[in-house]
Each structure stands twice: as C-alpha cells, then as structure tokens.
Amino acid sequence: MQYQAPERDAQFLIFDVFRAQDVWQEIPALADFGPDIIQAVVNEGGRIAAEAIAPTNEVGDAEGCAWNDGEVTTPAVFKPAFQQLAEGGWLGLAGNPEFGGQGMPKMLACLVEEMLWAANPSLYLYGTLTVGASLCIDAHGTEAQKSRYLPKMYGGEWTGAMALTEAHAGTDLGIMRSKAEPQADGSYHITGTKIFITGGEHDLTENIVHLVLAKLPDAPGGTRGISLFIVPKFLVNEDGSLGERNRWASGSIEHKMGIRGSATSVINYDGAIGYLLGEENQGLAAMFTMMNYERLSVGLQGLGAGEAAYQLAAGYARDRLQGRSPEGAQNPDGPADSLLVHPDVRRMLMTQRAFNEAGRAFGLFVGMQLDRAKYGNDAEAQTLSEILTPIAKAFLSDRGFTGSVLAQQVFGGHGYIQEWGVEQVVRDTRIAQIYEGTNGVQALDLIARKVLRDGGVSLRRFIDEMAQSDVAAEFQAELNDALDRLVRVTASVVERAEAEPALAGAVSVDYLDLCGLTIYAWLWALMARHAPDDEFGAAKLATARYYFARVLPASHGLERGIAASSSAVMDLAADQF
Secondary structure, X not given: OOOOXXXXXXXXXXXXXXXXXXXXXXXXXXXXXXXXXXXXXXXXXXXXXXXXXXXXXXXXHHHOOEEEOOEEEOOOOHHHHHHHHHHOOHHHOOOXXXXXXXXXXXXXXXXXXXXXXXXXXXXXXXXHHHHHHHHHHHHHOOHHHHHHHHHHHHOOOEEEEEEOOOOOOOOOHHHOOOEEEEOOOOOEEEEEEEEEEEOOOOOOOOEEEEEEEEEOOOOOOHHHHOEEEEXXXXXXXXXXXXXXXXXXXXXXXXXXXXXXXXXXXXXXEEEEEEEEOOOOOOHHHHHHHHXXXXXXXXXXXXXXXXXXXXXXHHHHHHHOEOOOOOOOOOOOOOOOOEHHHOHHHHHHHHHHHHHHHHHHHHHHHHHHHHHXXXXXXXXXXXXXXXXXXXXXXXXXXHHHHHHHHHHHHHHHHHHHOHHHOHHHHHHHHHHHHOOOOOHHHHHHHHHHHHHHHHOOHHHHHHHHHHHOOOOOHHHHHHHHHHHHHHHHHHHHHHHHHOOOOOHHHHHHHHHHHHHHHHHHHHHXXXXXXXXXXXXXXXXXXHHHHHHHHHXXXXXXXXXXXXXXXXXXXXXXXXXXX
C-alpha cells in the first residue's frame, strides 16, 4: 500500500482548529505565510514524502548499510531520494533566511517532518540530524561559523551529526573522557571515541559536520565542564571549498533491530581539528538546543510511524474477508465479511486513529509555541514548549509504537511476515522510545525539572488555559473532570515529593502518560468543536467519542497508581533482582 500524506487533516488543524494564519499575521517574521503558501507546502511535502521517499523504505531496509575499512555505504536508492530533499530546500524549511534557510514556521515544519518520518525513517534520520545541527550552529555559532556551515547544511550539500555518547557513560555525560586540547591558532585537537553516532559517516553528501562534546584540560568536573565543538569530516578552506580530511573515522557500524538504512557509527577522534561552538564549559547547554529539537522530531517519528501503520492496517482490514459480523452477514454474496465487521478489529483501528489524530494536533501545537517563543519573544510560550517537549518525545513515540503493534495484530500472522511491510514499521519505531533520551528519562525530566522545580505553577497555568478553551459542549464535562484529575494528582506529587525522595522516579512515567492523555482529551474536544458538517467531520466526531469512551478512562488507573507510595517500587532488595 502506498503511503498517503494526511493533507486533509493537516489543513483542518492549521486553518480551522489553530487558525495559524491569524497567529502568524501578528508576528512580523511570519506574516507572509498566508493560506496559499501553507497549502503549497503541505501539498508538495506530501507529494515528496509519498512519491520520492516512501518507495525507498522497504528496499533500503533490505539492503541496509555497509562498512568497509572506515567507509560507510548507504542503500543505493537513498542518494537520489536525499538529493530531492536537498534540492527542494526541505532541510532548510525553518532555517534562518540570512544564511539560505526559508524561515518558515516551525508549526509547518512539524507537519512536513511527520510526513517524511512516515515515508522512510532511516532516510530522514540523515535529514533531521542536519536540521538539528544547523539549529545549534545558528543559535550559538559566530557569524563566520554560520556563514561557513549553514548554507551548505540548509541546502543538503553537507549533513550534520551529534556526538555525545561514550560506551562507559551513556546518559551520564558528566563522566565522558573525550578531550579537547587548545591550539595556537584557536582550534582544538579532539581525541576520544563516541558511540551510537547516527549519520556519523555515510556517502550521501560530500561533508559531514559533527557537533562533539568534549572536555578542556582545565575543565570543572561533571557536566559543568563540557564544551561543544564543530568537527567536520573535511576541513573547510577560507573560500568555502573543502580541504584535507579531518582526523576522525568510523570504527564500525551497528547492526540494529530496525532503521537499517541509517548508518550508526562508532567514531574515533584522533586529534581531529575542532572549533569551539559557543562558550567554554557551556557545551551541554548549547547541545540541548539541538537535543530539544531532536526530541520533538523523534516524537514526530513515532507519530509518522503510527500513521503509516494505521494506513497499512486499515487497508488490509477493508480488503481481508474473514468471518461474519455478529449482527449478521454484511457481505451475503461473498464467502465472508471484511475484518471491519469485527468489534475487536475496530477497537484496534480506532485506538490507532484516536492517538494519531490527536498526536498530529499535539505536534502542531508544540510547534506553534516554539514559533511564538522564537519570533514573538513570548516567554510563556517558551516555558510551555519546555514543559511539552518531553511529553511530545515520549508520549508520541510510545503511542506510535503501540499503534504499530496494534496494526501488526490486525494483520494476524501476515503481520509477522516481511512482505506486508508492517513488521518493518514495528522494528523501525522501537528505537524512537530509546534514542535522544529514553522515554523514562523524558518522564523524569518532566516531573523533576519542569513540574517539581516550580511547584507545578507553570503546568497549572496551561491547565487553566485548556479549561477556558472553547470546546465542543458534548465533551466539556468529561474534559473538566480530566483536567481536575491532573490538577489533583500534580498537587499531590508536589506535596509528597520532599518526604519521598524516590517518588519522582517511581511515578514519572505514569505521570507523563496522565499528562498526555489529558492533553489529548483537550485536543479532541477542541477538534470536535471545529469539525465540519461533512463526512470528514462525522469521522472526527466518531473518533472523539471513541477517545472519551474507551481511551481516556485509563487516566483513572494512572491516578490510583501515582497515589501509591514509592515503597512499592523501592522495597525489594537489590540482591533479590
């Protein structure tokens, strides 16, 4: 089945639900992005995803990447597809226009990212790392660094990569061993080994720009002593041409469960020449500019996977004849009815659809907050985007994987067979819950850094905004109940946290899920309010009713679990595991 970009849903969300064209008119930098431009971007983005990128997905998975004496080869079909992304300016969509980017709203970029993730996550990984690295250089680089790197990266002639992880350190970046030795010319020699470097070495572009975390000789201990460096594969001459090969190489590539067309390298830096990006010993803060972008993007990967899986499963369920409806034969002239007559099959499909459509609205809403923060200097929008980023990364990717598994289940035994495609979606999606900070880390970030740090004040402000929204009357009472539950649970966690040091970690995943379910309830009530009086609108209302009837009730169980003492998690002695 051919992937179809959700263009109708995108138009509904942008124009009707969020009325983004009105929001952008109030921001001078975005005022030129009217309905015609938005429509063109949505249509062309969908076409590129469906016609140029999606056809490379299955063959790229089958071929995978190859490593030979430090040289990494990607699937043969990837290079021409990546060139189409580059030539179309899709990697510079939201980039700084001063250096060749198109300056489009992040909200719009989120929508395009979902499409590209759905079409081929392995291929788009090379793109999203480039976008993230460009964002980091634009935010923290000197004018010379921006001029040197950004035009080539926005244009897709060079790609980017992020080098954080070391084998002994993992998430604990403070104990990294990579070193940066200052040189007389202002550069640094970078030495160390990094693992899990997505797109660290490949053959898609002529240069790869690594952003590498390392420590200066006199750096303070822990994370306070980390600096960030630009370490390109080929050094760049003053005239912008490529110079000699830098002193780093791929030591191997990983053999992975999924995303097999994405080259994941061990990179050895052997006195490689690097250039400080941002301030000394402020590298982790600078890198988080990129990581926060990537976390939202990985959430969109989960959303894209969920949509691709749903399309496969819904198409199969329509066509597959098996059994009879409990209400009597619906296809009396055929040997059986379609799978769609079976309530449990409908349950699986409706669950996927409910999460996908609310997830798309959520991704666009987060993108809108980032636009308001960046272009409108809106401090409250910045704070809200920081609260929502870990939810977006974890909740979207968790629901994307759940949806992929449900889609596989709709296929039954055929879902376990490669030729149907859905088993690849399951394999490819699993990593989204792990990289860019595991979802457990995201949950802990939400509750410890974003909620407990200010006593839940910022989150409460957002809850109040949701409560005051103009939503469908049909769902107002249930939404109010869900919002009250989130207020009640948040207050309880804040009150208990000081006396129970383990509480935050013990309840963090359940708390993030409660936030996600509640926000989705708000979004469904909002979408229902704006649903048009046509077939599309009727489907929206039916899915909203399913969400409130069959999905949101899980929040009751989450409340009860969060209310339990952390001792339930911590009492078993370590030597009993």
